[in-house]
Amino acid sequence: MDQKQVVIIGAGISGLVACKYCISKGLNPIVFESQADIGGVWGKTIRTTRLQTFRGMYQFADFPWPSTVAHDFPTQHQVLNYLRSYATHFDLFKHIRFGCHVKGIEYHGPSSWSNWNGICGTIPLGKWKITVEDSQPSTKVHEADFVILCVGRFKDVPNTPEFAPGTGPEVFRGKVIHSMEYAAMDHDKAEQLVKGKRVVVVGFQKQGLDIAMECSSVNGTEYPCTVVYRNDRWKLPDFSPWGIPLQYLYLNRFSELMVHKPGEGFLLSLLATILSPLRWGISKLVETHIKTKLPLAKFNMVPERSFAKDLRSCLLAALPEDFFNRVESGSILPKKSPSFTFYNDGIMIDGENKPVQADIVILATGFRGVKKLKSIFTSKDIGELIAASPDSRVPLYRECIHPRITQLAIIGFSESFSNLFTSEIRCRWVVELLDGKVKVPSIKEMEKDIEYWDDYMKRSSGSYHQRSCLTGLDIWYNDQLCKDMGWNPRRKNGFWADLFQPYGPMDYANP
Ligand SMILES: Cc1cc2nc3c(=O)[nH]c(=O)nc-3n(C[C@H](O)[C@H](O)[C@H](O)COP(=O)(O)OP(=O)(O)OC[C@H]3O[C@@H](n4cnc5c(N)ncnc54)[C@H](O)[C@@H]3O)c2cc1C
Ligand SMILES: NC(=O)c1ccc[n+]([C@@H]2O[C@H](COP(=O)([O-])OP(=O)(O)OC[C@H]3O[C@@H](n4cnc5c(N)ncnc54)[C@H](OP(=O)(O)O)[C@@H]3O)[C@@H](O)[C@H]2O)c1
Numbered sequence: 001m002d003q004k005q006v007v008i009i010g011a012g013i014s015g016l017v018a019c020k021y022c023i024s025k026g027l028n029p030i031v032f033e034s035q036a037d038i039g040g041v042w043g044k045t046i047r048t049t050r051l052q053t054f055r056g057m058y059q060f061a062d063f064p065w066p067s068t069v070a071h072d073f074p075t076q077h078q079v080l081n082y083l084r085s086y087a088t089h090f091d092l093f094k095h096i097r098f099g100c101h102v103k104g105i106e107y108h109g110p111s112s113w114s115n116w117n118g119i120c121g122t123i124p125l126g127k128w129k130i131t132v133e134d135s136q137p138s139t140k141v142h143e144a145d146f147v148i149l150c151v152g153r154f155k156d157v158p159n160t161p162e163f164a165p166g167t168g169p170e171v172f173r174g175k176v177i178h179s180m181e182y183a184a185m186d187h188d189k190a191e192q193l194v195k196g197k198r199v200v201v202v203g204f205q206k207q208g209l210d211i212a213m214e215c216s217s218v219n220g221t222e223y224p225c226t227v228v229y230r231n232d233r234w235k236l237p238d239f240s241p242w243g244i245p246l247q248y249l250y251l252n253r254f255s256e257l258m259v260h261k262p263g264e265g266f267l268l269s270l271l272a273t274i275l276s277p278l279r280w281g282i283s284k285l286v287e288t289h290i291k292t293k294l295p296l297a298k299f300n301m302v303p304e305r306s307f308a309k310d311l312r313s314c315l316l317a318a319l320p321e322d323f324f325n326r327v328e329s330g331s332i333l334p335k336k337s338p339s340f341t342f343y344n345d346g347i348m349i350d351g352e353n354k355p356v357q358a359d360i361v362i363l364a365t366g367f368r369g370v371k372k373l374k375s376i377f378t379s380k381d382i383g384e385l386i387a388a389s390p391d392s393r394v395p396l397y398r399e400c401i402h403p404r405i406t407q408l409a410i411i412g413f414s415e416s417f418s419n420l421f422t423s424e425i426r427c428r429w430v431v432e433l434l435d436g437k438v439k440v441p442s443i444k445e446m447e448k449d450i451e452y453w454d455d456y457m458k459r460s461s462g463s464y465h466q467r468s469c470l471t472g473l474d475i476w477y478n479d480q481l482c483k484d485m486g487w488n489p490r491r492k493n494g495f496w497a498d499l500f501q502p503y504g505p506m507d508y509a510n511p
Contacts, residue, residue, distance in 0.1 A: 003026070003027070003028070004027070004145035004146060004434070005028075005030070005143065005144050005145050005146075006022050006027050006028075006029040006030075006144060006145065006146045006147075006148065006434070007029065007030050007031075007032065007128070007130055007142065007144035007146075007147050007148070008022070008029050008030070008031040008032070008147075008148045008150055009031075009032050009102045009105075009130075009147065009148070009149050009150060009151055009376070010031075010032075010033060010040065010149070010150035010151045010152060010412075011031050011033035011035075011038045011039075011040070011096050011098075011150075012038070012039060012040020012041060012042070012150060012152050012412070013039075013040060013042075013083065013412070013419070013420050013423055014040075014150035014152070014411040014412030014423040014427070015031055015033065015038075015040070015148075015150035015411075016038060016083060016086060016087055016092055017060065017411075017420075017423055017424045017427045018148045018150055018409075018411055018423075018427045018430070019031050019090075019092050019095050019096070020086075020090045020092060020427075021427045021428055021430075021431040022148075022431055022434075023090065023091075023092075023095070024431065025431045025434065025435050027431075027434070028095070029095055029148075030095060030097060030142070030144075031092075031095050031096040031097065032097050032100040032101075032102050032130070032132055033096055033097065033098050033099075033100060034099070034100065034101035034102070035098065035099075036098050036099055037098070038083055038084065038087055038092075038093075038096065039079075039080045039083050039084075040152050040155065041152060041154055041155055042076055042079045042080045042083060043080065044183065044184055045076050045183045046179075046182065046183045046187075046190065046207075046210055046211060046214060047187040047190070047191075047214060048210050048213060048214055048320070049075075049076045049210060050071075050073045050074060050075050050076065051073045051074050051079055052073065052206060052317065052318040053073075053417060053418045053419075053420075054072050054073070054239060054247075055069070055071075055072055055073065055074055056072075056504055056505075056506075057247070057251075057417060057418040057421055057504050057505065058418045058419075058420045058421065059082075059420065059505055059506075060086055060420070060424060060505065061424060061505045061506060061508045061509045062509055063085075063086050063089060063090075064506070065082060066082070066085070069082070073318070097132075097134075099134055099135035100132045100133070100134050100135075101132065101133045101134075102130055102131070102132055102376065103131045103132065103133050103139070104130075104131045104376060104377070104378040105128050105129070105130050105131070105147060105376055105377060105378065106128070106129045106131075106377075106378040106379060107126055107127075107128055107129075107379070107382070107405075107406065107407070107408075108126050108127055108128075108129055109125055109126010109127060109406070109407075110125070110126060125145070125406065125407055126406070126407070127143045127144065127145060128143070128144045128145075128146075128147045128407060128408070129141050129142075129143060130142045130143070130144055130147070131378075144407075145407060146407045146408070146409075146434060147407065147408045147409075148408075148409045148410075148411060148427075148430060149373070149376065149408065149409070149410045149411070150411050150412050150423075151372060151373065151376065151412075152369070152372075152412055153367060153369025153370075153372065153373070153412070153413055153415075154366075154367050154369065155180070155367065156180075156367075156372055157367055157368045157369070157371050157372040157375075158178040158179075158180050158363070158365070158366075158367060158368070159365050159366045159367055159368045160178060160363055160365060161202070161363065161365060163341060163342065164341075167341035167342060167343075168341075168342055169342055169361070170342075171342050171343060171344055172342040172343070172344065172345075172346070172347075172358075172361070173344050173345060174345075174346070174358055174359045174360055174361065175359070175360045175361070176342075176360075176361045176363065177360070177361075177362055177363070178362075178363045178364075178365070179203070179207045179208070179211060179362060179363065179364040179365075180367070182211060182362055183207070190214070191214070191218055193360065194214070194215045194218055194219065194225075194360060195218050195219065196219065196222075196223060197219070197223060197359040197360050198223055198226075198346070198357055198358045198359045198360070199215045199219070199223070199225045199226070199358065199359070199360050199361075199362065200225075200226045200227075200228060200346070200347055200356060200358045200360070200361045200362070201215065201225060201226070201227045201228070201361075201362045201364055202227075202228045202229070202340070202361065202362070202363050202364060202365055203228075203229060203363065203364035203365045203366065204227055204229030204231075204233065204334070204364075205233065205315070205317050205364070205366065206317040206318070207364040207366075208227060208229070208364030209235070209317060209319065209320055209323065210320060211362055211364055212225045212227045212326075212332050213320045213322075213323065213326070213332075216326045216331035216332045219331065220331050221329055221330045221331045224330055224331050224332065224333050225331065225332050225333070226333045226334075226335055226356050226358070227332060227333065227334045227335065228335050228337060228340055228347070228349060228356075229334065229335075229336055229337075230336070230337070230338055230339075231303070231304075231336075232296075232301050232302060232303040232304065232336065233303055233305075233310055233315050233316070233317065234286075234287070234290060234303050234305075234307045234310045234311075234315075234316060235290070235294070235316070235317050235318070235319035235323075236290070236316055236317070236318050236319060237290060237293040237294055237319050238293070239318075241285060241286040241289035241290070242285065242289050245502070246286075247502030247504075248500070248502060249282050249285075249286065250282075250308075250311060250417075250471070250472050251417065251472075251474060251475075251502040251503060251504075252475070252499070252500055252501060252502045252503065253475055253498060253499050253500075253503075254499050254500055255282075255472065256472070256473060256475055256476050257271055257272065257275055258272060258275040258276065258278055258279035258282075259272055259279065259312075259460075259472060259473060260272045260273075260456070260459070261456070261473060261476050262449075262452035262453045262455065262456040262476075263449065263452045279308065280306075280308075282308070283306045283307045283308035284306075284307075286307045287306070287307045290307070294319070294324055295324055295327075295328075299324075299327060299334065300336075301334065301336075308472070309460070309461075309462070311471055311472055312460040312461060312469060312471055312472045312473075313460065313461035313462070313464040313465075313467065313469050314415040314416070314417075314461075314464070314467050314469035314471055315464060335349055335352070335356070337349045337350045337351055337352070338350055338351075342361075343355060345357050345358070346358035347361065368390065369413065370386070370387045370390060370392065370394060370466065371390060373386055373387075373394065373410065373413065374386045374387055382405055385402055385404055385405055386402065386405075387466075391463075391466055392466060393454060393457060393465055393466045393468055394410065394413055394414075394466075394468065395447075395450045395454070396410055396413065396414070396450070396468075397440065397446040397449060397450055398426070398429060398480065398481060398484070399413065399414040399422075399426060399468065399470070399477070400426050400429055400430055400433075401430075401433070401440070401446075403443040403446040403447055403450070404443060409426075409430045409433075411423050411426050411427055411430065413468065414467075414468030414469070414470055415467050415468060415469045415470070415471070416469065416470040416471050416474060417471045417474065418504075418505075420505070421474075421504065421505045422470060422474070422477075424505065424508075425478055425481055425508060426481070428481075428485065428508075429481045429484060429485060432484070432485045437485065437486065438484045438485055439484075440484075456473070457469070460472075460473075474503065475503050478503070478508070482508075485511065486511075487511045491503065491507040491508065492507065
């Protein structure tokens, strides 16, 4: 490959794997990482965080988990150690510049161009100027022929609810923090913060659940933790409904035959329609399993949306063991309401007469990944291409490149059942693009393809389509990447195995 300077921003999982595959193509990438260590979200999180994806799905294709890690859902320290071993094994550390915060990136080059192919060939292209502040602090501008943005979407820029004047945190005498600040604290300090306090957690996805559990462990029923949430979601007590591993229900080719797919032909569309009762039946099967195991009806917490819809919107969370025992005993008090406001001594929940007194409100309300991504581009015009509004989905071809932002890839932005798995295969695709092996169609055709995916995301995830969730269509998506790279998309031995066995990272170990 013609030697070009690739700059990778971020040394979380996506940045590490991007770096590894760039090196495999003879490139000498520079990775800028604002923190002092690798790992991104795994570098610092709350005490009880573990992997919630079965580890066999969350591993690098050519670097299995060590045999010393026996648990299917390793702890955060085990995940971080695994990432460190990966970085050491593939000699990635020497490429990473820690404490280097990228303040902005700007493209200098021909404003009009029409062809992605040949990035490493002879077409004269422009350069990205990358403004980096290091820990001195001093600011330098670096140049790159190609940038791989791996800045993550669940860190740094919090999503905080908005309130009418006089009803927001400004009127509250207590403390309001985002889960991000709680996660950044030393574990003992976090415990001290909530100990003996009346805590309200807002948000009921994974971070909210885990923080509520930590508060209830510290305070018991003496100071119950109130959880305020808007919508019931399916939570998984385990990953084997009625003894059938979830992968056999949703992560094999057969399960994908039941779903309408972006860009599918007539026969596949017909088959998906014919099989839709089976798709419905499987969703109900999982729902009955969850309802048998968890007292959802008792606490009026049965979700309105189907399990399949939550799965396809990446809205599933693994339920911490003992959660409903805490609800039964009264150390966790879930309160469902479309909205809430602050008053001087706590919060007022819409539809309830009695206010909830509080000392601390922890907003486990997620992140604004799109805003974060947009903000890295100095040019407003490019920012607009990334997302016209805060609710827009980032329109990426193969979830990797924006057809109209040249010499740049974005990895780790769309979600899936295993974000490591998807980041890795995307990085392999990107380096093949750099190498000239992957040829992409015209900008117009890429945009058409993105439109098909947009339609799919809107159908499958509704108002959550901006999460760009691929869960349940992973194989269909991976097939396209494989075909682009000239690999056989059928990775199993034999027709039946290919149809019914779940696909995971190890199936892609070799091209
Ligand atoms: C607590 C938690 C648990 C999770 N558990 C799971 C799970 O079980 N399964 C799963 O599939 N997914 C899980 N996820 C999703 C998780 O985000 C992905 O699995 C994956 O770790 C994301 O890696 P990433 O490299 O894309 O992003 P990140 O881990 O966010 O890494 C981005 C990196 O970029 C750096 N960076 C950002 N901006 C700049 C800048 N301007 N300049 C320099 N550096 C910058 C950051 O410091 C960071 O190190 C979890 C997320 C969280 C928050
Ligand atoms: N491995 C692990 O154990 C682990 C731990 C933590 C996080 N994670 C992952 O990290 C990612 C982020 O998780 P997260 O829990 O921080 O965020 P999240 O999944 O985006 O959930 C945000 C929560 O906040 C609620 N919310 C958002 N805006 C709100 C508002 N204005 N008012 C009230 N509630 C609001 C949402 O409610 P609605 O549902 O009604 O929109 C949802 O319950 C996810 O992918 C998650 O799986 C994993």
